[in-house]
Amino acid sequence: xxxxxxxxxxxxxxxxxxxxxxxxxxxxxxxxxxxxxxxxxxxxxxxxxxxxxxxxxxxxxxxxxxxxxxxxxxxxxxxxxxxxxxxxxxxxxxxxxxx
Amino acid sequence: xxxxxxxxxxxxxxxxxxxxxxxxxxxxxxxxxxxxxxxxxxxxxxxxxxxxxxxxxxxxxxxxxxxxxxxxxxxxxxxxxxxxxxxxxxxxxxxxxxx
Amino acid sequence: xxxxxxxxxxxxxxxxxxxxxxxxxxxxxxxxxxxxxxxxxxxxxxxxxxxxxxxxxxxxxxxxxxxxxxxxxxxxxxxxxxxxxxxxxxxxxxxxxxx
Amino acid sequence: xxxxxxxxxxxxxxxxxxxxxxxxxxxxxxxxxxxxxxxxxxxxxxxxxxxxxxxxxxxxxxxxxxxxxxxxxxxxxxxxxxxxxxxxxxxxxxxxxxx
Amino acid sequence: xxxxxxxxxxxxxxxxxxxxxxxxxxxxxxxxxxxxxxxxxxxxxxxxxxxxxxxxxxxxxxxxxxxxxxxxxxxxxxxxxxxxxxxxxxxxxxxxxxx
Numbered sequence: 001x002x003x004x005x006x007x008x009x010x011x012x013x014x015x016x017x018x019x020x021x022x023x024x025x026x027x028x029x030x031x032x033x034x035x036x037x038x039x040x041x042x043x044x045x046x047x048x049x050x051x052x053x054x055x056x057x058x059x060x061x062x063x064x065x066x067x068x069x070x071x072x073x074x075x076x077x078x079x080x081x082x083x084x085x086x087x088x089x090x091x092x093x094x095x096x097x098x099x
Numbered sequence: 100x101x102x103x104x105x106x107x108x109x110x111x112x113x114x115x116x117x118x119x120x121x122x123x124x125x126x127x128x129x130x131x132x133x134x135x136x137x138x139x140x141x142x143x144x145x146x147x148x149x150x151x152x153x154x155x156x157x158x159x160x161x162x163x164x165x166x167x168x169x170x171x172x173x174x175x176x177x178x179x180x181x182x183x184x185x186x187x188x189x190x191x192x193x194x195x196x197x198x
Numbered sequence: 199x200x201x202x203x204x205x206x207x208x209x210x211x212x213x214x215x216x217x218x219x220x221x222x223x224x225x226x227x228x229x230x231x232x233x234x235x236x237x238x239x240x241x242x243x244x245x246x247x248x249x250x251x252x253x254x255x256x257x258x259x260x261x262x263x264x265x266x267x268x269x270x271x272x273x274x275x276x277x278x279x280x281x282x283x284x285x286x287x288x289x290x291x292x293x294x295x296x297x
Numbered sequence: 298x299x300x301x302x303x304x305x306x307x308x309x310x311x312x313x314x315x316x317x318x319x320x321x322x323x324x325x326x327x328x329x330x331x332x333x334x335x336x337x338x339x340x341x342x343x344x345x346x347x348x349x350x351x352x353x354x355x356x357x358x359x360x361x362x363x364x365x366x367x368x369x370x371x372x373x374x375x376x377x378x379x380x381x382x383x384x385x386x387x388x389x390x391x392x393x394x395x396x
Numbered sequence: 397x398x399x400x401x402x403x404x405x406x407x408x409x410x411x412x413x414x415x416x417x418x419x420x421x422x423x424x425x426x427x428x429x430x431x432x433x434x435x436x437x438x439x440x441x442x443x444x445x446x447x448x449x450x451x452x453x454x455x456x457x458x459x460x461x462x463x464x465x466x467x468x469x470x471x472x473x474x475x476x477x478x479x480x481x482x483x484x485x486x487x488x489x490x491x492x493x494x495x
Contacts, residue, residue, distance in 0.1 A: 001222065001239070001240040001241070001272070001273060001274060002239065002240060003208070003238075003240060007131075007186050007187055008131070008184060008185050008186035008187065008188075008191075009184065009185055010102070010155065010179075010181055010183075010184040011181070011182045011183045011184065012155065012179040012180060012181050012182055013180075013182055014146055014147070014179070014180040015146060015155075015178060015179035015180065016145055016146060016165055016178040016179065018164075018165075019178060019179065024100065024155065024179075026131065026184060026186060031238070032205075032206070032224065032238055040102075040130070040131055041100070041101065042100040042101060042102060042155055043100070046214055046271070047212055047213060047214060048212070051187065051188065056208065056210065056213075056222065056240055058271040058272060058273040059258075059273050060158075060159050060160065060161070060258050060259065060273055061159065061160045061161065061258070061259045061358075061457075062258070062259065062261065062262060062270075062271050062272055062273035063161060063271065063273075064161060064164070065216075065262070065269055065270055065271040065272075066214055066216075066271050071164055072161075072164055073145070073157040073161050073162065073164040073165050073176055073178040074100070074157060074161055074164075074178075075100060075157040075158050075159055075161035075162075076100060077214075077271055079213060079214040079217060079271040079272075080208075080210040080212070080213035080214065080217065080222075081210060081211075081212040081213065082208055082209070082210050083209045083210055083211055084208075084209045085206060085207065085208040085209065085224060086206050086207055087205050087206035087224060088205055088206065088249065089206075089249065092206075106329075106384050106385060107329070107382060107383050107384035107385065107386075107389075108382065108383055109300070109353065109377075109379055109381075109382040110379070110380045110381045110382065111353065111377040111378060111379050111380055112378075112380055113344055113345070113377070113378040114344060114353075114376060114377035114378065115343055115344060115363055115376040115377065117362075117363075118376060118377065123298065123353065123377075125329065125382060125384060139300075139328070139329055140298070140299060141298040141299060141300060141353055142298070150385065150386065159356075159357050159358070159359070160259075160357065160358045160359065160457075162359060163359060163362070170362055171359075171362055172343070172355040172359050172360065172362040172363050172374055172376040173298070173355060173359055173362075173376075174298060174355040174356050174357055174359035174360075175298060199420070199437070199438040199439070199470070199471060199472060200437060200438060201406070201436075201438060229436070230403075230404070230422065230436055244412055244469070245410055245411060245412060246410070254406065254408065254411075254420070254438055256469040256470060256471040257456075257471050258456050258457065258471055259358075259456070259457045260456070260457065260459060260460060260468075260469050260470055260471035261469065261471075263414075263460070263467055263468055263469040263470075264412055264414075264469050267469075275412075275469055277411060277412040277415060277469040277470075278406075278408040278410070278411035278412065278415065278420075279408060279409075279410040279411065280406055280407070280408050281407045281408055281409055282406075282407045283404060283405065283406040283407065283422060284404050284405055285403050285404035285422060286403060286404065286447065287404075287447065290404070304428075304483050304484060305428070305481060305482050305483035305484065305485075305488070306481065306482055307399070307452065307476075307478055307480075307481040308478070308479045308480045308481065309452065309476040309477060309478050309479055310477075310479055311443055311444070311476070311477040312443060312452075312475060312476035312477065313442055313443060313462055313475040313476065315461075315462075316475060316476065321397065321452065321476075323428065323481060323483060337399075337427070337428055338397070338398060339397040339398060339399060339452055340397070348484070348485065357455075357456050357457065357458070358456065358457045358458065360458060361458060361461070368461055369458075369461055370442070370454040370458050370459065370461040370462050370473055370475040371397070371454060371458055371461075371475075372397060372454040372455050372456055372458035372459075373397060
């Protein structure tokens, strides 16, 4: 999994039928200090995440291991909203504090 | 998934039999402003996309989760044509406007 | 698989239900001398690893081939705690010595 | 899929038994002008490709979706020989012309 | 698949039970001239490879398509020991000669 920040949304009318109703969010990758780093990705939201939240996403076939993405052409899913993380026993990100 | 722009087509006569009839499109990767970035990929078209359109594609085994790519040696599929996307509540791309 | 050092933990309350009870650890990638290199990843812990330990992790669908990650949206798992490694018959890392 | 040029062959006597009889070709990645770019890969040939030809290859589990690679430890397969491709309606490569 | 040179071994006592008895080798990636390039990986040995040998390894789910890695958290397997390879009809590596 990777840490990322939800920064936006993608709208698509003409899409593979099985994807109907899914929410596609744009994720900005972040480093262990929560700062933006190169690279963005679009993931299906399985946990009701919102813009500005830090999340974990799973890629590849693991992106299909949720009820809403099962057997669909989806290669990335947000499977957790992050409350906090620490590195070497020091808090580097805490929701509501470092946003 | 990743955002990309359809820029071209690949023609192949001698190919794995199961791929007969599929359309192979060349995708140029783009950043969140819709500008070209390094890297292109060839994907099977599952949504009748055309040159110049912004799309989402899914990679890996997820590229086989459409009716036309199921069980075929295809590792990338265009599964959505993009109407628009926004970053931090600001529209960065809108079809017909930013093309 | 890749060598990495466990450097931290991620806390998440709101997550895909199937992930309940799993421990998400932050891994720092290391080179063959055990020095940090660019890149971190978050992996589920299947071997009771702790911060400071060198580990091996498996990515992609292989990250789901443990009892605790089976069929879950998890794309990386720590499957071994490293005691030592050698390169060209010379020990480059030994637990308790090079930590 | 990715565009690449077949540049060579790999010979191996001692290999996983299921791979007996397969042809391993060395591919040089190319850009959309057909020029070499950084990176090579070894793929199993499923379409009788030869040195000098431009091809498409599929990676990952999709590399096993041909009759000859099914259920084998093969993560890349040449699934098409390229006749031509065009970018923005302009031919960038044509077999026999741009070789 | 990718070309690499076996350069070392990893020792682990505390690991996922299914991995008991497998040999973890450190691989150094090489270019088409057999020279080291950036990047190393740890792979399970399925062909009795030894330090100093050039090998092919398969990644991802394909790393599980051998009898010894089947259904295990292993994302890379050595599936061939390389005797030689050639690029543009010229031998670039021959075992026992270019080692």
